Amino acid sequence: MCGFIGSWHPDGRHPSTLAAGLAAIAHRGPDGEGWHDIGLVRLGHRRLSIVDVAGGRQPLFNEDQHLCLVHNGEIYNHRAILAGLRGTHQPRTHSDGEAWLHAAEERGPATAVGQLHGMFALAGSDGQNLCLGRDALGIKPLYWSRHDGGLVFASEIKALLPVVPPDAIEVFPPGHVYTNADGITPMWRVPAGWTADDQPRDPEAWADAFLAALDEAVRQRLMADVPVGVFLSGGLDSSLIAALMRRYLPELHSFAVGLPGSNDLERAREVAADLGTIHHEVAISEAELIAALDDVIWHLESWDPDLVRSALPCWFVSREAAKHVKVVLTGEGADELFAGYAYHRDYHGVQLHRELRRSIKGLHHINLQRVDRMSMAHGLEARVPFLDTNVVNLALAIPPDLKLARGFHKFILRQAAARVLPPEIAWRAKEQFDHGTGSADALRRHFGSAEREAERYRSLFSARFPAGSEWLVARWEQDRVEPGTSRRVHV
Numbered sequence: 001m002c003g004f005i006g007s008w009h010p011d012g013r014h015p016s017t018l019a020a021g022l023a024a025i026a027h028r029g030p031d032g033e034g035w036h037d038i039g040l041v042r043l044g045h046r047r048l049s050i051v052d053v054a055g056g057r058q059p060l061f062n063e064d065q066h067l068c069l070v071h072n073g074e075i076y077n078h079r080a081i082l083a084g085l086r087g088t089h090q091p092r093t094h095s096d097g098e099a100w101l102h103a104a105e106e107r108g109p110a111t112a113v114g115q116l117h118g119m120f121a122l123a124g125s126d127g128q129n130l131c132l133g134r135d136a137l138g139i140k141p142l143y144w145s146r147h148d149g150g151l152v153f154a155s156e157i158k159a160l161l162p163v164v165p166p167d168a169i170e171v172f173p174p175g176h177v178y179t180n181a182d183g184i185t186p187m188w189r190v191p192a193g194w195t196a197d198d199q200p201r202d203p204e205a206w207a208d209a210f211l212a213a214l215d216e217a218v219r220q221r222l223m224a225d226v227p228v229g230v231f232l233s234g235g236l237d238s239s240l241i242a243a244l245m246r247r248y249l250p251e252l253h254s255f256a257v258g259l260p261g262s263n264d265l266e267r268a269r270e271v272a273a274d275l276g277t278i279h280h281e282v283a284i285s286e287a288e289l290i291a292a293l294d295d296v297i298w299h300l301e302s303w304d305p306d307l308v309r310s311a312l313p314c315w316f317v318s319r320e321a322a323k324h325v326k327v328v329l330t331g332e333g334a335d336e337l338f339a340g341y342a343y344h345r346d347y348h349g350v351q352l353h354r355e356l357r358r359s360i361k362g363l364h365h366i367n368l369q370r371v372d373r374m375s376m377a378h379g380l381e382a383r384v385p386f387l388d389t390n391v392v393n394l395a396l397a398i399p400p401d402l403k404l405a406r407g408f409h410k411f412i413l414r415q416a417a418a419r420v421l422p423p424e425i426a427w428r429a430k431e432q433f434d435h436g437t438g439s440a441d442a443l444r445r446h447f448g449s450a451e452r453e454a455e456r457y458r459s460l461f462s463a464r465f466p467a468g469s470e471w472l473v474a475r476w477e478q479d480r481v482e483p484g485t486s487r488r489v490h491v
Contacts, residue, residue, distance in 0.1 A: 002028055002029045002045060002046055002047050002048050002058065002070075002071070002072045002073075002155075003022075003025040003028030003029055003045075003046045003072055003154075003155035003156065003159070003376070004022075004043065004044060004045045004046070004058075004070040004071070004072060004121075004123060004154065004155055005018055005021045005022045005025070005043075005044045005152075005153070005154040005155070005159050005160075006018070006041060006042055006043040006044060006070065006123050006152070006153055006154070007041070007042050007147070007150055007151065007152045007153070007163075008040055008041050008125070008130040008150050008151045008180075009040060009148065009149065009150030009151075010040060010149065010150065011040075011149075012039065012040050013148070013150070014037075014042040015147065015148070015152060015163045017162040017163045018042060018044060018152075018163065019044070020162040021044075021154055021159040021160060021161070021162050021163050022044040022045075022046060022154075022159065024156070024158045024159050024161070024162065025046060025154070025155055025156050025158065025159045026046055027299075027376065027377050027378070027379060028046050028048065028072070028155060028156070028376045028379070029045065029046025029047040029048045029379075030046075030048065030379045031047045031048055031379075032046070032047040032057055033045065033046055033047070034047070034057055034058050034059055034070075035059075036059040036068055038068045038125055038126075038127045039125070039126070039127025039128050040125075040127060040128060040130075041068070041123075041125040041127065041130055043059050043068060043070045043123060043125070044070075045058040045059055045070040048326065048376075048379055048381060057093075058070050058071070058095075058097070060092070060093065060095055060097045060098060060101060061092060061101070062089075062092075062101045062102060062105060063089070063090050063092070066126055066127070067101050067104060067105065067124060067125070067126050068124065068125055068126075068127075069097050069100055069101050069122060069123070069124040070122065070123050070124075071097045071100070071120055071121065071122035071123070072120065072121045072122070072140050072141075072142075072155055073118060073119040073120035073121060073135065073139070073140040074096060074118045074119055074120065074221075074223060074381075074383070075096040075097065075099050075100070075116050075117070075118040075120055076096075076117050076118040076220040076221065076223060077099070077115075077116070077117040077118065078096035078097075078098065078099035079099075081099040081102075081103050081115055081116070082098065082099055082102060082103075085102055085103060085106055086106060087102075087105070087106055089102040089105070096118075096223075097122070099112075099116065100112050100113065100116060100122060100124060101124070103115060104124060104131070109124055109129070109131035109177075109179055110131065110133075110177045110179050110182060110185070110187075113131065113133035113177040113187060114177065114187040114188075116133070116135070117389065118135060119135045119139035119140050119383065119384070119387075120133070120134070120135045120140055121133070121134045121135070121140040121141060121142035121155060121172070122134075123153060128180075129179060129180045129181065130151065130178070130179070130180055131177065131178065131179050132144065132153060132172060132177065132178040133176070133177040133178070133187075134172050134173070134174050134175065134176060134177075135174065135175070136174060136175045136187075136188040136389050136392075137174050137175070137190075137360070137363060137364060137368070137387050137389075137392070138173075138174030138175070138363070138364025138365070138368060139364070139368055139372070139384060139387060140155075140372065141155055141156060141364075141369065141372055141373075142154075142155065142171075142172035143155075143156070143157055143159075143160055143169050143170065143171060143172060144169075144170060144172050144178075145160060145163075145164045145168045145169045145170060146168065147163065147164050147168070152164060153172070156301065156373075157169060157301045157465075157469070157472055158298075158301065158465075161465070161466065161469075165466075165468060166465065166466050166467075166468040166469040166472070167468035167469075167471065169472060171364075171365060171472070173186075174364045175187055175188035175189060188389065190357055190360050190361050190392070190396070191392070191393050191396055191397075192357075192396075193353065193357070193393070193395075193396030193397050194353055194396060194397055194398065194399055194400060196349065196350060198397075198399065200399070201399075203402055203405075203411075203412060203415060204415065206398050206402065206412050206415075207412055207415035207416040207419070208416075208419075209394060210391075210394055210395065210398070210412065210413070210416050211416040211417075211419055211420070213388075213390055213391050213394050214240070214244065214385060214386065214388075214391055214416070215244050215247070216388075216390070217385040217386075217388035217390065217391050218241060218244040218245055218248075218329065218385045219244075219248060220385075220388070221329055221383040221385050221388075222245065222248055222249065224326070224327050226325070226326040226327060227253065227324070227325040227326065227327070228245075228249070228252075228325060228326075228327040228328070228329065229252065229253035229254065229255060229321055229324065229325040229327070229328045229329075230242045230245055230252060230253070230254050230255070230277070230328055230329050230330070231254075231255055231256075231317060231321070231328050231329070231330045231331070231382075232254040232255060232256050232268045232271060232272060232277070232279075233256060233264045233267070233268055233331075233436055233437075234256065234263070234264055234265075234266070234267025234268035234269070234270060234271050234425075234428075234436075235264075235267065235331070235428065235436065236331075236334070236410065236413065236414060236417055236425070236426065236428060237331025237332075237334040237335070237340075237386070237413075238268075238330065238331040239271045239275075239331075239417070239421055239425050240331070240413075240416075240417045240420065240421060241329050241330070241331050241385060241386075242254060242271065242272075242275055242277065243275055243417075243420045243421050244385075244420065245329060246275050246276070246277070251278060252275070252277045252278065253277065253278045253279075253280065253321075253324050253325055254268070254271075254272050254275075254277040254278070254279050254280065255279075255280045255282070255317050255320055255321045255324075255328065256268030256269070256272075256279070256280070256281050256282065256317070257281075257282040257284065257313045257314075257316050257317035257320070257437055258282075258283065258284070258313065258436065258437040258438050258439075259283065259284060259285065259286070259437065259438035259439065259442060260283045260285075261438075262436065262437050262438035263436045263438075264436040264437045264438075265281055265283065265437075267428070267436075268281070269281070270425075271421075271425060274421075274422060274425070280320055280321070280324065282316050282317050282319075282320045284313070284316050284437075284439075286442040286445070286446060288316070289312050289439055289442055289443065289446075290446060292312060292315055292316070293308075293312070293456075293457070293460055294460055294464070295315070295377075296308065296311050296312055296315050296374070297457060297460045297461050297464065298464045299315075299373045299374065299377040300369070300370060300373050300374070301369070301373060301465075301472070301473075302369065302461070302473045302474070303454075303457040303458045303460065303461035303473060304366075304457075304473060304474065304475050304476070305450065305453055305454045305457055306475075306476055307366060307367075307369070307370055307476070308457050309439060309440050309443060310367075310370060310439075311370045311373070311374050312439050312443075313437040313439050314370060314371065314374040314375075315374045315377065318374050318375045318377065318378045318380050318382075319378045321375075321378075321380055322378040322379055322380040325380070326379070326380060326381060327380070327381045327382075327383060328375065328380060328381070328382050328383070329382075329383050329384075329385060330371060330382050330383070330384055331386060332363075332367055332368065332371050332382075332384040332386060332387065333360075333363065333367075333384055333386035333387040333392075334386045334410065334413060335410075336356060336359040336360050336363060336367075337356065337360065337386060337391075337392065337395040337396070337413075338395065338403045338409070338410035338411075338412065338413045339352060339356060339400065339403040339404050339409055339410060340409050340410045341409075342409075344356075344404065344409065345404065345409075346483035346484075347400075347483050348400075348401070348404075349400060349401060350400075351481065351483065351484075352400040352401075352403070352404070353396075353400040354481065355480065355481065356396070356400065356403075357396065358480060358481070359476075360392065360396075362474065362476065363387070365474035366474060366476045368384070368387075369474075371384065398412055408427070414426050414427055461473070
């Protein structure tokens, strides 16, 4: 939910272009705008109303208003945090962001960030000091830059372009917290997980444990005062999320996208009928894909061909979903946790486990960037239960060879899914999103070659973003170790 921009300066001076920066991300919060100056800090916020629709306008304040906060995302354990505080606190709203404000009063701003469970980026201040924090895996975006002796920060790159040169912008690292006093420090790292010395465990026990953890993650992510839906491709990951959601929701809107006759549309229709969802289909043409490229690349803030191909159908399904709901759950992250891609077959044992961990660490500027930007471009919030930290911890403890077993990708995940889905869905062959929707084939036909396709994406990016922005574009293969070697792929 939402987007923000802000600055801190030791003399209390703030860039005059902050307002232009916030206007550039108005799509992230179509429900309202708020500004506040507190001492050395200026905070601006665009709101997407999801929790405490009537009273949760930001910036948020504690009781005596000496602490101020803007944040993007959701804090799922906010009630537990507030209940565990020793002092007497009187929250001014029902917003989940209140948890940080009151925990920061008792425990300090950095410690309070470390206790948050969810997806978030935040900026808080007492007027003198600034605190910035980002969730463990970088589900929600945050960028920052040194400027004129101070700091500026925002939810998207385009918000900082009116303020600082693009080559001065940096990604605020996932799982970290910054304060003026302590600088930037880690609060969570992708766990080491499985080791070759671990004792074997029954695959059925792993499947049971994982399904229980994912079910709890789904339940937490239904937190909203507005309708919640699901992106449904008909594949294993999204179908499992939808099945778990139906345990808790008497009505569930599902959304599928693809070219007419594509596998995703047909398969999603079957799953929706089995689960009894209120199903919506978005049929797109090759011409519509090409016409959307400029807008998609502007919002995506990347020209990476793999990312653009999958972002295009995500753009259209997000636009449709936003007509009906404000929140959707997605199956993002399952392939990286359970070896779901075809290339994972080239890895085994320790090397496969290392590759999965590398992929998870890089999700924040690849697939998670796509999901965030395409959904928020339409004022829609996407939540990712597979990337709950408890789910990630458990998945990385599973032996990697159980993830590629008996000829199946994601074998353990399929065993878990078979407990709640029909076998023809749980054991269905994997198709990447851009292939299942038919968009990859359509783009290949249109451009004629991968080289011309990449060249077109890059030229559209260069036309919209100033020189120097290229270095902020990540590639999924970056630092990947080639199978059977110790050589890293550099792009």
